[in-house]
Amino acid sequence: MTDKQTAAGRPRPLEGVRVLDCSTIIAAPFGAMLLADYGAEVIKVEHPRGDGLRLSGPQKNGVGLNYAFYGRNKRNIVLDLSSADGQQILRDLAAKSDVLLENFRPGVMEKWHLGWEQLHEVNRRLVMLRMTGFGQSGPYSARPGFGTLAESMSGFAHINGHPDGPPTLPPFGLADGIAGLSAAYAVMLALYHRDLHDGEGQMIDIAIIEPILHLMGAQASVFDQLGQIQQRTGNRTHNNAPRNTYKTKEGRWVAISTSSQAIAERVLRLTGRPDLVDEPWFASGGERAQHADLLDAVVGGWIGERGIDEVMRAFAEAGAAVAPVYDISQVMEDPQYRSLGTITDVPDAVLGPVKMQNLLFRMSGTPGEVRHTAPALGQDTDEVLGEILGLTPARLRELHEAGVIEPMVAKRPGGTGR
Template identity: 55%
Template sequence: MTGPLSGIKVLDIATLFAGPLAATLLADFGAEVIKIEHPRGDPVRSHGAQRAGIGLWWKMIGRGKRSVTLYLGAPEGQELFRRMVADADVVIENFRPGTLERWGLGYSALREINPRLVLARVTAFGQVGPYAQRPGFGTLAEAMSGFAAMTGEPDGPPTLPPFGLADGIAALTTAFAIMTALRAREATGRGQQVDLAIVEPILTLLGPHITAYDQLGQVPPRTGNRSSNNAPRNLYRTADDEWVAVSTSAQSVAERVMRLVGRPDLVHAPWFASGAERATHADELDEAVGSWIAARKTDEVVAAFENAEAAIAPVYTTADIFDDPQFRALESIISLPDAELGRIRMQNILFRLSETPGAIRWTGPPLGAHTAEVLARYGVDADRLAQLRETGVVR
């Protein structure tokens, strides 16, 4: 094991996205992550695209983890889990509140086994409150946080993202929360419980809408691809029927764009000096920028914006990402050997550390690939493993 988190042992008993992805991020930087799955497997194994019956999402979210099957609803599974907790640093779970307690595996019980344990609990609505017992997924967080209400065209319905946005934000937050708790442990010698509600990180990421409502009574309207904070900011169609994104969050960039498209007169308008004021003139600005872009091909538009030091990017499909020189320079996509599929490509680790870099050690393994290896550490020999298989506790 190498990486800055080498020596940290994580038991990942969560399913699907937010909790497991947090564990993936820790694994990328050297933590030993033991993925404990129900003998049927984490549902993510059958979620989304598959090749030859093998889930491709699992290959990414299961990377760097050891797969162990263990039915925690059975007394034998609970006893083995307690043994594993004894030398673990972190447990990540996303069962409905009260489930671990019903199994005798709540935080108070685990803390007696290992006072240094950090238990990260990732649920839709958190451990307390009137909604705590409701089933929930990231979609509900995207709806209740205000995200869907402010996303979409002004005359259209609220819009949900076509991917696990709230789950992904929660995963990043969970990884940060775990590292914060581990840092606190260095000072106190004690672990603690992390209560993360998926609905909260996306609420924070949406910016000042809570404070704006508190102070001004403002509710953000749906503005499509426009922004209420600056303009021009939109997607524009080029002459070769492609799309580019333009943003002018900085005043100097907004001025460069208008000079580039032949409308320097607008730069001197009294309202142009404020991003919020420019946003109230979005129709006029979009007409100027959009008509200029519509008369030119994408390559010409992008080159002109780059020469003018103005912010622009083409709208990519997944196929375009593979051919982009910047993604290649960053090594954002990595090719890895896989025991089941040969070589596969996926997103690389999230960031680069100059002294203690992370690495993807292997792709998501077959279900239960490490069960015998890991359980042997906790006194399960071949005969006992066979008994556990017969009773369905492991697979």
């Protein structure tokens, strides 16, 4: 089996695509990870200090578990881009690559002579994705930008939470994740156009404040045409009811959706109020939402008198939509997730097998594969620069001694080093 094949011996869809991941933290690195999962050769280019995500969040035996996930399936090199030698090495790598992702503030890459115009001149086929909080232009472009700011400015926080509570931010990198998914999609569009049409790459500008706004649905159209601004409704929605979370007899929680009329009718018949189905207002999801207090009282009362197993069984028999509210330990034990292989064991040089989310989706002909967690800082530097650029051991020693490709922190135990 070659490194370009899955364990099943089938090719990965992006084999032969080389990606330089010069980004840090979550959004753009997540996009690069998705490309790596499906076979792209992704080379993570880190500053000698390392990506700040290495030290962010839970750790075990010196391994940052967040970084182990977002850096998986990548090769890793150290390169000081503020040095002339580092800049030249990146230009040389870009000349032999298909994609470069970066998330520095606008103007930083240009200061290093690594902007779009310079890299496009070096490699006309290169696709360059630039990820920033606010985009490459506009009055906010120079501001530091993070997912939290996008979750706030997009209107997400405004509609998230209970009516009598404050705007509520998500407890994870929601906007970053959405931007990362968008990045992978944008890169594939650019590669497809390059290879099918004129053979040239292009520059992609992603502002983290925008992809999450798209997921907010038709709010702009609703405001434009009706003057309405969506407000916080907790677990409820203006579109249908009952739709909420409900506590069972033993204190577990379940969530119910009645997006279809047939499901709403089944729920009310199941919970002992078939008479409500015959009410004129029940025939419309929007009108049902105006009677959410009544419907929640009926459904919540019925669920509160029963254990979760009985609730789940009764809803399944009635053909109604319900799901338990899980924490991560319950996700990992659920038979449906197990059947899909949603959580997989990934080898790590220090920790051994590490459980993490598997591939985002399954492909029958050219599947991807999660091969390893994030490598140590600079673990592949000498190999990559020797293999791709033909740098000699003597030249590599010079660059190490000059600090251009030398990590400032110790490599992880078990890493191959140099």
